[in-house]
Amino acid sequence: MIELAPVLPQGEHELFHSARQLCPSRAIRVRDDRIGEGLPFETEPVPWYARGRWLRDSQMRPATFLNYGIADYYIQDAGSLLPVALLDPKPGEWILDLCAAPGGKASAILEAMQGIGVLVANETIRSRLDSLHYMLARTGHANYIVANQDPEDLSQALSGRFDAVLVDAPCSGQMLVARDKRDESAWSQKQILHSAKRQNRILDAAVRMLKPGGRLIYSTCTFALEEDEEQISRLATNWPDRFEPIESQGLGAWQSPLAKGCYRLWPHRDRCAGGFAGGLVLKDSAPEWEEEGSSGGGKRFAKGKGLRGHPKEERDLLQSIAPVGDLSGDLEFRLWNGELSLASPDVWRLLDRFHWLGTPMTAAFRKGTRWLPSHALAMLRPTWFQPKQWVELDSDRASVYLRGEVVPLRGDSPDLDAGAGSVARRVEAEGDGWRVARWRNCPMGWVKGVSNRWNNHLPTWAVMNSIEDPS
Template identity: 40%
Template sequence: MVQNQPTIKSPAAIQANPHVQPGQIPRRSLLTILLMFDQFQSLIGPSEAEPFAQALRGRPAKSIRPRVDRTCQNLPFATAQVPWFPAGLKVTGGLKATGGLNVTAGAVRPGGYLQYAAADYYIQDAASMLPLAMLKLDPDDWVCDLCAAPGGKASAIAERLGTHGFLLANEVIASRLDVLHYTLARTGRANFLVSNSDPQELAVSLAGQFDKVLVDVPCSGQSLVARKQQTQSSFAENHVEHCAARALRILQCALQLVRPGGLLVFSTCTFAIQENEAQVAALLETYRDSLSAGSYPELEPWRSPLLAGCYRLWPHRDDCAGGFAAAIELSDQIEPTNKIAQTKSTRSKTTRDHEAKTRRTQERKPKDRSKLESVEPMLELGEFHLQKLVENHHWLGYEPGAFAFVERFGHRLGHGLQLARIESKRIEPYHGLSMLLPTLFTPAHRIELDTKNAKSYLIGNAIARGPTDESLATPWSVACWNLKPLGWLKAASNRWNNYLPAWARFTSFSDATGDQTAHPQTNAWPSDDEPPE
């Protein structure tokens, strides 16, 4: 819990609400979904209690976010625009192989199609797109996604930044870094670094460095009840208060990362006022001379009635899981302060001790880190159009914006896209290299697979190599489907060996009608639900 939490002087809209008295964060014992509804009467009317409860017992509509460089005109299912984020699409039904007739939207599994394997789209709940609509990205922005895994929002940011823009995708929980790397690799970009730092550490080392900061704080996850990723215990008062205290610490750190004139976008997947509007009110009051609420006229239908700059989505109104987002604009640099008391790290003592020991060990090791003097070994794989660094036998790739960050701050906070590993003159390319945009990397050799062989490849099978196949200068080739990369193959005497990572493989596929019995499931990723934020 945060000690000496500042008194919240709420605006008139909050003060007028009998459930939120001036000078306190609302508290209420919640035993069931219907009982807890009393807390939200300032937000939705009494007649909505039962529809809201029913929506939490059902699964939300599926939605996808197409990659910005893909047209997605021939999707195997019907879609409609997400109103608050037109680049997003809700799945409205399936398309049969003949006749183009719709089938039930719930039967469609977007993660079971070859288009998903080829990174045409990312599966993301429509509510998670709300903070993306509020970021107001410019191509050359430096952006920090402070709680980035599993990477849905981070990948959207990376796609939308230009070559001189930069994304720092930070994730505190080390076990979630693999899925973050995988998701960012699917963008085809190398304009990012992935870090595994406590927000407080970043606030010290990178204060005032970012034009935009997105922080999707760990929360009680009440909107995840419908997706079976949370239980009704997420509405318990003590749990909500614990999450609010943790989020307040993270938000204070996030503010320190934003440069003067920059923007902080804060989001959650919960409905609790304590974790949403009350947090924003506390920050605006504490830093009243430096902060102001953002305004988005185009998002007026979803504006919170409690506080300016805050926006809400509801599962029964908006056909999504539901969520919250707020925007705070900074006029002056936020310095470390005791106005909102510092709290202990969210990591356990055992974890922090282990990390400290690991850092000390790494510091004693000699570092093989430098700009590559010769690109000759890389030519075996293809032609590169990006900066390359080597660190402990790993080749890392950077677009100009990310390279500028590395030149200024080094690799101590993390590293960029892993291109390949070279050890004893043996080269092994990484999956992310195969997925790069053609403007960044042109592979020495490609193999175009038909649909049958593409599915076989994605399951993990080797691909037959005919006797008439040409002799290659390199054994490495990129497997493609519809001229879009899927991953690496390596030539053997009579076959192409499969180098698709295990976590990117499929076990089965959806057919044209969205058969529910056929869908990918590979170590729980990818799946047809957006992974828990």
């Protein structure tokens, strides 16, 4: 069993060991533009993060409500909000989430940036990229890149570029044992030391990508000192002239007794599985990072040829999707790596220089000989995109849609709203065409109207198999 005495009073050890075996209270993060909307269940505030909420009834399943389908909230353990609170992301910053999947923290960062700046959400495990794309699309923003790169390779190419780097590191996962996502071997010294060694490598790459004045936020889901405070202390010791701890007044109640700039949550105190976050800021006066003496630490990236498609093909494609909707911000479409992508000017500026880095938001993709609009395009906020046509579904038909089924026409009233100030018309009068399906004026995805029904184009990974009775 791990050593707790330096960070937890002896009198609490028994309470801790009892609480760590229990599943924590369910929690959500309310989307920033939906704070005033009513939720389908009662909640209580999470004190360390303003938009965090605990469900009063933990038997509730928040992923089964229509509100989840329209992205009113995100489901994540309250402890995982601690590093986002310490990071305190701001509009206009360039931020790297180095270990981003499944995307809970990355999506919180993207919301806080309000569509301004750049988020690079990196995930080394390719199979986890789809969930990351989905979570970022639910924010309704397009100022992000999803990357699938090794941290050392990124550090060689992107040294000194980011205002902040978040490392939610792979760890022994002791906080996940109660939810059966780890077994009791997470508490073994062998597993702890193995994880700490891997964390050393990731953190050493992460710090090199900070600008002077940039912030490193490090978090884990483990209680082991070797993976928590000792990692922050190791960086400060190895580079004593470079870093200062981030001391957050708002998080003072959770300050670690062992190290400045480190914060802890406990299952017996804080109604969550636990949490650790530590922060360092790179001094403005810090010297330049020394060049690594060998090329063996990772692959080298040449500028090479860009991934942008042929200009004529791009123009033809933009013309073909023009009936779908209009951009209403400063976003730009490009044919990029075989897909029509949409991103902010800062994202394109970064990708113009580092073509290999990753993938911006997909706006349309090819299926056979046809181009189809993406789910992410439908989910964009009105600030960035205005669909030409939409259909407002009642609760029953919204449930049908989110289950991935064909949506029937409603026989007793108009189904199609052609835009603000326009007369609503039946789909039969309109013929075939793409529409954004909405519930309570919020987008859920695309439908395509044919004769007597709406064909459902909700991606399989966005389908909700179980939905609470909306009545």
